[in-house]
Amino acid sequence: MNKHIGFDAIVVGAGLAGSAAALVMAREGLNVALVERGQKPGSKNYFGGAIYTHAIAEVLPDFMERKPKFERPVTEAGFWFLAEDGLTKMVTQGGKLNAEPADAYTALRADFDLWWAAQAQAAGALLIPKTTVVDFIRAAGGAVVGVMTDRPEGEIYAPVVIISEGVNNLLTQKLGLIDHDLEPAHQALAFKQVISLPAKEINARFGLPDANHGVAASVLGDVSLGLPGMGFIYTNKKTISVGLGVMLDTLAEYQLRPYEVLQRYLEHPAIAPLVAGGQLLEYGGHLIPEGGWHDMPQLYTDGAMVVGDAATMVNALHWEGTNMAIISGKLAAETALEAHQQSDFSVRTLAGYEARLKEGFILKDMKQYRRFSRFLETHPEFMGTYPAFLNDALGGFFSAYGKPKRQLFTEIYQSLTGRRSLFQAAGDMLSMGRAVLGW
Numbered sequence: 001m002n003k004h005i006g007f008d009a010i011v012v013g014a015g016l017a018g019s020a021a022a023l024v025m026a027r028e029g030l031n032v033a034l035v036e037r038g039q040k041p042g043s044k045n046y047f048g049g050a051i052y053t054h055a056i057a058e059v060l061p062d063f064m065e066r067k068p069k070f071e072r073p074v075t076e077a078g079f080w081f082l083a084e085d086g087l088t089k090m091v092t093q094g095g096k097l098n099a100e101p102a103d104a105y106t107a108l109r110a111d112f113d114l115w116w117a118a119q120a121q122a123a124g125a126l127l128i129p130k131t132t133v134v135d136f137i138r139a140a141g142g143a144v145v146g147v148m149t150d151r152p153e154g155e156i157y158a159p160v161v162i163i164s165e166g167v168n169n170l171l172t173q174k175l176g177l178i179d180h181d182l183e184p185a186h187q188a189l190a191f192k193q194v195i196s197l198p199a200k201e202i203n204a205r206f207g208l209p210d211a212n213h214g215v216a217a218s219v220l221g222d223v224s225l226g227l228p229g230m231g232f233i234y235t236n237k238k239t240i241s242v243g244l245g246v247m248l249d250t251l252a253e254y255q256l257r258p259y260e261v262l263q264r265y266l267e268h269p270a271i272a273p274l275v276a277g278g279q280l281l282e283y284g285g286h287l288i289p290e291g292g293w294h295d296m297p298q299l300y301t302d303g304a305m306v307v308g309d310a311a312t313m314v315n316a317l318h319w320e321g322t323n324m325a326i327i328s329g330k331l332a333a334e335t336a337l338e339a340h341q342q343s344d345f346s347v348r349t350l351a352g353y354e355a356r357l358k359e360g361f362i363l364k365d366m367k368q369y370r371r372f373s374r375f376l377e378t379h380p381e382f383m384g385t386y387p388a389f390l391n392d393a394l395g396g397f398f399s400a401y402g403k404p405k406r407q408l409f410t411e412i413y414q415s416l417t418g419r420r421s422l423f424q425a426a427g428d429m430l431s432m433g434r435a436v437l438g439w
């Protein structure tokens with residue numbers, strides 16, 4: 001690589017945030033380097049998951065015409081509450097059946113990220129794959145003016161760098177934007193399998209009329225042995241993505257082996273028939289930064305901004321991360337464009353990135369959910385006690401015992417109070433309200 005190669009902007013990481021940032025800047029005529037450590041975009045990336053179209057449309061309004069690499073539209077979404085011997089579903093198709101484009105699509109990142117980065121390349125960004133950024137080049141006053149890569153003579157110069165390195169925020173730390181590693185209690189290790197089945201079989205098992213319908217479910221309860229964590233199941237065209245995330249400290253404390261927890265989930269009597277006979281195509285794991293608001297780094301410094309997972313922009317309850325990554329990438333790119341117009345790459349201009357984030361939903365949501373990760377730590381009942389109670393209570397309600405109904409209701413009441421006193425249950429609900437509504 002040429003020693004003094006110079007660009008108008010460098011983006012580190014061709015994930016969702018990075019390619020969005022590169023696309024927005026390149027489209028406006030900036031000379032952008034998009035540096036990705038993987039063989040190609042997506043080769044290192046892993047998620048559940050579903051991608052939200054509102055975010056893609058904000059960056060690329062005509063995205064549907066560009067044949068995005070989606071799997072199925074999400075036409076049914078919700079929570080599945082798993083007990084040891086049963087499953088209660090709270091799912092909705094509300095507003096989802098005829099939406100065009102759908103609000104969310106399931107996707108496989110190896111395909112989607114490649115397509116997403118190709119949109120940035122089509123806009124003029126130069127993708128530099130198989131290249132890891134290892135450090136920054138700083139001016140005398142400390143401003144970032146480029147990056148050092150792992151290639152021989154691999155310095156690349158630009159007056160502004162967007163750091164979209166994902167959850168392993170080594171560069172963000174190197175720049176002093178955050179002064180600590182994310183704590184194990186603030187990171188989930190998520191692991192999943194992609195299981196191949198004929199589309200017809202997937203449709204039949206999930207009650208879907210055809211491959212233009214799909215399910216996205218968050219699974220709570222026995223999936224994580226009632227410990228802080230959450231499972232998921234997504235239907236793709238000819239595969240099912242199924243997995244779960246468990247907090248790192250919980251895995252260590254209970255000495256759980258991720259593959260054993262996942263295997264146990266797959267063998268659950270309500271889950272096993274959904275994946276039975278399928279062929280395992282992929283198995284992998286990835287961290288999710290769940291510390292939220294309190295773990296967010298400083299978002300900008302002279303010559304650099306941090307976006308997406310690197311800035312812990314994830315809402316664990318709603319499985320939102322892709323949309324925050326894409327939108328934060330776009331907002332950082334718009335700030336970089338403004339910096340070019342003003343020829344000022346200092347914090348004076350780059351502070352505009354945080355101001356833009358404050359105007360939209362990202363920082364508002366991050367602040368509102370600021371207690372959520374602590375809530376998960378302190379209220380494992382929502383992962384164990386309540387899903388089990390819900391299954392008992394509804395299972396009982398929809399059974400005929402040949403007993404007076406008053407006795408049934410007494411038993412349901414006792415099934416709750418045997419687990420949590422009414423006082424504790426009221427406190428739990430209040431804590432959940434505070435964690436979700438941000439009171």
Ligand SMILES: Cc1cc2nc3c(=O)[nH]c(=O)nc-3n(C[C@H](O)[C@H](O)[C@H](O)COP(=O)(O)OP(=O)(O)OC[C@H]3O[C@@H](n4cnc5c(N)ncnc54)[C@H](O)[C@@H]3O)c2cc1C
Nearest residue numbers: 013015016017037047048049050133166190308309321322
């Ligand atoms: C199991 C799981 C399920 C999830 N499900 C969902 C879901 O259903 N919906 C949702 O919205 N979100 C979901 N998320 C979260 C979502 O995947 C992330 O929030 C999102 O991928 C963040 O995008 P990003 O661009 O910030 O980071 P990433 O997608 O992680 O991209 C970072 C990129 O940077 C590259 N990189 C890193 N360091 C360097 C370096 N030094 N030099 C060069 N390149 C580098 C990486 O190779 C990678 O390509 C899930 C996450 C996991 C793990």
